[in-house]
Amino acid sequence: MTQKVIIFDFDGTIADTVDALVTIANRLAVEFGYIQISANELTVLRNLTAREIIKYSGVSLLRIPFLVKKVKGELKTKIKDLESIPGIKEALIELKNHGYRLGIITSNSQENVSEFLKCHHLDDLFEFIHSGVTIFGKTTIINNVLRQKQIKPQIAIYVGDETRDVEAAKKANIKVVAVTWGFNSPEALAKENPDFLINHPSELLEVIKNC
Secondary structure, three states: OOOOOEEEEEOOOOOOHHHHHHHHHHOOOOHOOOOOOOHHHHHHHHOOOOOHHHHHHHHOOOHHHHHHHHHHHHHHHHHHHEOOOHHHHHHHHHHHHHEEEEEEEEEEOHHHHHHHHOOOOOOOOEEEEEEOOOOOOOOHHHHHHHOOOOOOOHEEEEEOOOOHHHHHHOOOEEEEEOOOOOOOOOOHHHHHHOOOOEHHHEEEEEEEOOO
């Protein structure tokens, strides 16, 4: 039997980047013309989809790629200080020990992800890291990776913390596990009808066995 390939999002799913990203976003607020993110504002944003967040912010779609590039550049200086999600390292090792193949698809830079994994001694767990800059086109990136790596959709499972992760995986016809410890709220994720919705990394192995 062909072993399943578990593809992870990075920010908010493996790395605890939410606070760092909010800090960076607030520093860039004046330059890009949106209001700073307060604690109350973050609660509102957690319940919105990516499209709704962009509409809410008022930032032009044409400027989004420049904003993303700046955020990734600034995040590079913070990579060594970022923590992993509590329990995710143990969960990843457990999945690897059970013979699952692991990969990452992220809108962060490959350099940032590789540096983080190295710092946390996770770099030997993943077969591939694929970086692609997209807000709404993650389905295309997933499909490209599946084709390049010769992975059949029926053996692939995506794990992510945002509504756009769930949407993209479903459009790519692969199963998806939504996790509540990242950016989007449990309520927002549930609305997208993921195959599984989990609250702690320790639940990963059991749900993946059932995928």
